[in-house]
Amino acid sequence: MKLATYRDGSRDGQLVVVSRDLSTAHYATGIATRLQQVLDDWNFLSPQLEDLFVTLNHGKARHAFAFEPRLCMAPLPRAFQWADASAYLNHVALVRRSRGAEVPDSFLTDPLMYQGGSDDFLGPCDDAWFGAEAWGIDFESEVAVITGDVGMGASPEQALEGVRLLMLANDWSLRNLIPPELAKGFGFLQGKPATAFSPVAITPDELGEAWQGGRVHLTLQSTWNGKKVGLTEAGPEMSFHFGQLIAHLAKTRNVRAGSIVGSGTVSNKDWSRGYSCIAERRAIETIEQGEPKTAYMQFGDTIRIEMKGRDGLSLFGAIDQRVTGPEALSQTEDVAAP
Amino acid sequence: MKLATYRDGSRDGQLVVVSRDLSTAHYATGIATRLQQVLDDWNFLSPQLEDLFVTLNHGKARHAFAFEPRLCMAPLPRAFQWADASAYLNHVALVRRSRGAEVPDSFLTDPLMYQGGSDDFLGPCDDAWFGAEAWGIDFESEVAVITGDVGMGASPEQALEGVRLLMLANDWSLRNLIPPELAKGFGFLQGKPATAFSPVAITPDELGEAWQGGRVHLTLQSTWNGKKVGLTEAGPEMSFHFGQLIAHLAKTRNVRAGSIVGSGTVSNKDWSRGYSCIAERRAIETIEQGEPKTAYMQFGDTIRIEMKGRDGLSLFGAIDQRVTGPEALSQTEDVAAP
Numbered sequence: 001m002k003l004a005t006y007r008d009g010s011r012d013g014q015l016v017v018v019s020r021d022l023s024t025a026h027y028a029t030g031i032a033t034r035l036q037q038v039l040d041d042w043n044f045l046s047p048q049l050e051d052l053f054v055t056l057n058h059g060k061a062r063h064a065f066a067f068e069p070r071l072c073m074a075p076l077p078r079a080f081q082w083a084d085a086s087a088y089l090n091h092v093a094l095v096r097r098s099r100g101a102e103v104p105d106s107f108l109t110d111p112l113m114y115q116g117g118s119d120d121f122l123g124p125c126d127d128a129w130f131g132a133e134a135w136g137i138d139f140e141s142e143v144a145v146i147t148g149d150v151g152m153g154a155s156p157e158q159a160l161e162g163v164r165l166l167m168l169a170n171d172w173s174l175r176n177l178i179p180p181e182l183a184k185g186f187g188f189l190q191g192k193p194a195t196a197f198s199p200v201a202i203t204p205d206e207l208g209e210a211w212q213g214g215r216v217h218l219t220l221q222s223t224w225n226g227k228k229v230g231l232t233e234a235g236p237e238m239s240f241h242f243g244q245l246i247a248h249l250a251k252t253r254n255v256r257a258g259s260i261v262g263s264g265t266v267s268n269k270d271w272s273r274g275y276s277c278i279a280e281r282r283a284i285e286t287i288e289q290g291e292p293k294t295a296y297m298q299f300g301d302t303i304r305i306e307m308k309g310r311d312g313l314s315l316f317g318a319i320d321q322r323v324t325g326p327e328a329l330s331q332t333e334d335v336a337a338p
Numbered sequence: 339m340k341l342a343t344y345r346d347g348s349r350d351g352q353l354v355v356v357s358r359d360l361s362t363a364h365y366a367t368g369i370a371t372r373l374q375q376v377l378d379d380w381n382f383l384s385p386q387l388e389d390l391f392v393t394l395n396h397g398k399a400r401h402a403f404a405f406e407p408r409l410c411m412a413p414l415p416r417a418f419q420w421a422d423a424s425a426y427l428n429h430v431a432l433v434r435r436s437r438g439a440e441v442p443d444s445f446l447t448d449p450l451m452y453q454g455g456s457d458d459f460l461g462p463c464d465d466a467w468f469g470a471e472a473w474g475i476d477f478e479s480e481v482a483v484i485t486g487d488v489g490m491g492a493s494p495e496q497a498l499e500g501v502r503l504l505m506l507a508n509d510w511s512l513r514n515l516i517p518p519e520l521a522k523g524f525g526f527l528q529g530k531p532a533t534a535f536s537p538v539a540i541t542p543d544e545l546g547e548a549w550q551g552g553r554v555h556l557t558l559q560s561t562w563n564g565k566k567v568g569l570t571e572a573g574p575e576m577s578f579h580f581g582q583l584i585a586h587l588a589k590t591r592n593v594r595a596g597s598i599v600g601s602g603t604v605s606n607k608d609w610s611r612g613y614s615c616i617a618e619r620r621a622i623e624t625i626e627q628g629e630p631k632t633a634y635m636q637f638g639d640t641i642r643i644e645m646k647g648r649d650g651l652s653l654f655g656a657i658d659q660r661v662t663g664p665e666a667l668s669q670t671e672d673v674a675a676p
Contacts, residue, residue, distance in 0.1 A: 119418035187525015
C-alpha cells in the first residue's frame with residue numbers, strides 16, 4: 001500500500017491512497033483524513049485503505065485522479081517523534097578518518113542516534129530556505145520508517161514488527177553550525193533544520209524481497225544539480241537494521257505510533273558508488289588530497305533523491321528540492337528566464 | 339485561564355477548563371476536545387475557553403465537577419516538539435566545577451538546549467517506570483512553556499510573544515546512562531526518558547506580576563520522599579528568558595504551535611535554597627567533600643514538584659510521582675499494607 005498527504009491548507013493535510021505505479025491517487029475520505037489517525041488505529045483502518053489501494057491499482061476507483069507529487073506535504077507533515085540514526089558505519093568511519101580520529105569499538109554495537117525536530121517537516125518538492133550559504137548547506141539521503149507502538153525494552157525482533165511504513169528522507173544539515181553545537185555536548189539543534197520526506201510512504205510488502213532483515217536492499221539515487229552523485233546500496237552495509245535502531249530508541253521509554261526513525265546517510269565502502277551527502281565527499285577529498293575540494297550547496301542548487309524497485313519503477317516518488325534563501329530571489333529569476 | 343487534559347482512554351485525552359483555585363473543572367466539549375487543537379487555532383478557540391473559565395470561576399458553570407489531578411494526563415499527552423534548555427548557568431557551572439571543568443564564555447551568550455522525545459509524556463501523578471536503579475534515576479524540576487507558531491529567525495521579543503501557556507516539568511534523567519551517551523556526540527536519547535508535566539497549563543496572565551521579562555519570578559518547590567529538598571527561585575537567575583530560548587530554537591527552522599520549551603533545572607547560587615535535581619546536590623558534595631554522598635532515587639521513592647503564587651495557592655497543581663521498576667512490586671505491596 002502507498003499513502004501520501006495532499007496539501008489542503010491545514011497543518012496535517014489530507015490523506016490519499018496512491019497507486020503502486022504512482023500514476024493515480026484517491027482521497028481516503030470515509031476511512032481517515034490524516035495519516036497519524038491511521039497509525040493511531042492501524043489494525044482497524046489499514047485494511048480499509050488496502051482495499052481502496054487494490055481497487056485503485058485495478059483502475060476501478062471511481063474518483064481517482066492523476067497523482068501529483070508537487071501537491072504533497074510530507075506523508076506526516078508533523079510527527080510526535082523523529083529520531084535519526086547514523087547506521088552506516090562506513091560514513092562515520094570516513095568522517096572521523098578525515099579528521100584523524102578512530103571509530104570507537106562501542107560504535108560497532110551501540111548505534112549512533114539523535115533526536116530531531118518533528119513539528120514542521122518539508123514536503124518532497126518544497127524549497128529548502130536557509131539564512132545563509134555560509135551555514136554549510138548539505139543534503140543527506142536516507143531511508144526512514146514510521147512505527148506503530150513499540151513498548152519500552154522491546155527486542156530488535158519485536159521492534160522490527162513495529163515498522164508500519166517506509167519513506168525516503170532528506171535530512172538537511174548545516175555543516176558549519178554543527179561543530180560548535182556538538183562541542184556544547186547537547187547534540188544537534190540548529191545544525192539540523194526541517195527534514196524533507198518522499199511524496200509517498202509505503203508498507204514493507206511493497207518492497208517484496210528487497211525488504212530483508214530490516215534493511216532495504218535497493219539503490220538510493222542522489223542527483224545534485226542534475227548530476228548523479230550517489231548510487232549507494234542501502235542494504236548490505238547498514239550496520240544496524242531498523243529493528244535494532246527502534247529497540248535502541250525504546251530502551252528507556254515507549255515509542256509511540258507515528259514515530260519516524262531514520263537510517264542516516266546511506267554510505268558504501270566502494271567510493272565509486274558516490275555519496276549521499278556532501279560531507280562524505282569532502283571527507284574522502286581530505287583523506288586523498290589533504291583538504292576538501294567540493295563546496296557545500298548554494299542558493300539555487302537542486303537535489304533529487306529517489307529509489308527504484310527491481311522493476312525500475314520509482315517506489316516512493318522523488319524528493320526534489322531547491323535550496324533558497326535571502327539572496328536567492330534574483331538568482332531564481334535568472335534561472336527561470338527563458 | 340487554566341487547562342488540563344483528562345484521561346479518557348484515548349491517546350490525546352479530553353480537554354478540560356480548570357478553575358483558578360484548581361477546585362473545579364468543566365469539559366471543553368463544544369469548543370475543543372484536545373489541547374493541540376486549541377494551539378492550532380488559538381485566536382479563535384482560546385477566547386471561548388476564557389469565557390468558560392470566567393463562568394467556572396464564578397461558580398456558574400452548570401456541569402462543573404471537582405477537579406482531580408490524578409485523572410490528568412500531561413496537558414499535551416504527546417507533542418510535536420519538546421526542546422529543553424539548561425538556562426540556569428549556575429547549574430551548569432556547578433556540575434562542571436565538580437568535575438574540574440570551566441564554563442566556556444560562549445555559554446553566557448549561546449543557550450544550551452537539547453531536543454527531547456515528545457511522543458509519550460507522563461501525566462503529573464503517573465508512576466515513572468525504569469528498568470534498573472543502576473541507571474541513576476534523577477528528577478529535574480523545571481518551568482516550561484507551550485508556544486504558538488514562531489517563524490524562523492524570530493527575535494527574542496517576537497518569540498516571547500509566542501508563549502501561549504506555562505507548565506511545570508519533571509525532566510526525568512538517567513544519570514549513569516548519560517556520560518557514555520554524550521561521549522558519542524549526538525546528545526541525549528536513552529538518558530532522557532519520558533518527561534512528566536504538571537496537571538494544569540496556564541496562560542501567562544495567571545502569573546500576574548510574577549511573569550516578568552519572560553521569566554517566572556516565583557519559588558519552585560521540590561519534595562523528595564516527603565522532605566523539601568528545593569525551594570529555588572525560578573526568576574532572577576534564569577540566564578536566558580523564554581523568548582531567548584525559543585528564538586535560539588527558531589534560528590534555522592520554524593517553531594510550530596504546540597512546541598514545548600523547558601527552562602532546565604532551576605538553580606540558585608545560594609546553596610541554602612536546596613536543589614531541583616540530585617545531580618546538583620552531588621556536584622556540591624563533590625566540591626565540598628571530594629565525592630558525592632547523596633544516592634540517586636530508588637524504586638518506591640516519591641517526588642513532588644509544585645509552585646505557589648504570591649497568594650500561597652498552587653498555580654499548576656503538583657507533579658507527584660513514584661519511581662517504580664521491575665523489582666518494585668513487592669516494595670509497593672509493603673508500602674500499601676495497612
